[in-house]
Amino acid sequence: MDLVDEIIKKxxxxxxxxxxxxxxxxxxxxxxxxxxxxxxxxxALVTTADGLPKAQRLPGDLDPRRFSxxxxxxxxxxxxxxxxAGKGETMNVLIEGxxxxxxxxxxxxxxxxxxxxKIKPNLGLTLAQARRAADKVVLFAREKAKGM
Amino acid sequence: xxxxxxxxxxAGPVGSGKTSAISCLSDxxxxxxxxxxxxxxxxxxDTTTVAMDYGFLxxxxxxxxxxxxxxxQDRFDFMWQILTEGGLGLVLLIDAARPDPAADxxxxxxxxxxxxxxxxxxxxxxxxxxxxxxxxGLLQQSLIERGQLLPMFEVDARKDEDVxxxxxxxxxxxxxxx
Numbered sequence: 001m002d003l004v005d006e007i008i009k010k011x012x013x014x015x016x017x018x019x020x021x022x023x024x025x026x027x028x029x030x031x032x033x034x035x036x037x038x039x040x041x042x043x044a045l046v047t048t049a050d051g052l053p054k055a056q057r058l059p060g061d062l063d064p065r066r067f068s069x070x071x072x073x074x075x076x077x078x079x080x081x082x083x084x085a086g087k088g089e090t091m092n093v094l095i096e097g098x099x100x101x102x103x104x105x106x107x108x109x110x111x112x113x114x115x116x117x118k119i120k121p122n123l124g125l126t127l128a129q130a131r132r133a134a135d136k137v138v139l140f141a142r143e144k145a146k147g148m
Numbered sequence: 149x150x151x152x153x154x155x156x157x158x159a160g161p162v163g164s165g166k167t168s169a170i171s172c173l174s175d176x177x178x179x180x181x182x183x184x185x186x187x188x189x190x191x192x193x194d195t196t197t198v199a200m201d202y203g204f205l206x207x208x209x210x211x212x213x214x215x216x217x218x219x220x221q222d223r224f225d226f227m228w229q230i231l232t233e234g235g236l237g238l239v240l241l242i243d244a245a246r247p248d249p250a251a252d253x254x255x256x257x258x259x260x261x262x263x264x265x266x267x268x269x270x271x272x273x274x275x276x277x278x279x280x281x282x283x284x285g286l287l288q289q290s291l292i293e294r295g296q297l298l299p300m301f302e303v304d305a306r307k308d309e310d311v312x313x314x315x316x317x318x319x320x321x322x323x324x325x326x
Binding site for chain 1: 179180181182183184185186187189196198199200219221223224226227
């Protein structure tokens with residue numbers, strides 16, 4: 001866990017964002033930046049907790065509606081399982097596939113970020129990059145809620 | 149029926165009482181995957197099931213009936229496939245207060261057609277008190293036109309004896325077919 005935090009910090013520091021940039025990026029910009037910056041990440045999707053697509057950068061012909069519903073179902077069931085097993089709050093769900101990984105993570109209470117990687121990705125780095133994007137999504141949602 | 153555990157699936161539209169039905173029957177606190185609703189569901193209730201509900205019921209002969217609830221929205225149809233695997237039968241809950249209960253019923257009968265053909269099903273009509281129409285008669289008519297006869301009851305999905313009636317009927321139908 002410490003290692004991941006450290007990587008997150010490094011990645012965040014290295015990005016050289018102009019100080020305290022309070023302006024939250026749009027979801028589309030956040031996903032675009034994630035795919036631009038992270039060589040191992042091939043696709044990403046933001047959905048509501050109940051499985052509706054909000055923004056996507058998906059490879060090929062992956063249907064965002066279908067993957068949105070699956071993301072919310074996976075995360076909800078995993079969260080329930082971890083909680084009932086006494087493992088506390090779920091950070092993310094990690095699927096290791098022979099052709100690449102899939103991460104599904106909470107981005108605040110009501111949004112979910114799903115990320116697809118290339119085959120044999122750098123696990124710690126891609127997780128940290130995805131988590132950082134999820135944090136940006138949280139920031140975006142917070143700014144948007146404020147504006148309403 | 150042999151003394152083997154069985155698995156029953158609850159299906160039907162959002163808000164028809166699937167989670168309630170399983171909660172009132174289950175011997176254990178239900179494993180639920182409710183999240184805040186952001187779709188049209190929000191008009192009816194705050195949360196919605198996105199993966200599944202799970203509980204179980206032990207019968208007098210010691211066998212267990214595993215109870216699985218499905219998400220109502222059709223974007224979760226992949227969960228319907230997953231959850232019906234190995235299932236013995238279907239309890240279809242239809243919400244009488246929705247605009248077109250007959251269309252709802254036909255939609256889910258079509259969606260679970262293969263599963264029902266291989267197993268069996270009963271229909272429970274919920275929230276009847278909130279509709280002034282004769283939904284029971286309407287759905288019966290619709291079933292006759294479809295050429296499919298299924299046991300049908302008006303139920304309160306929050307009431308133990310009502311949900312129990314559905315499950316007992318389903319088990320009876322299934323054991324009669326064997």
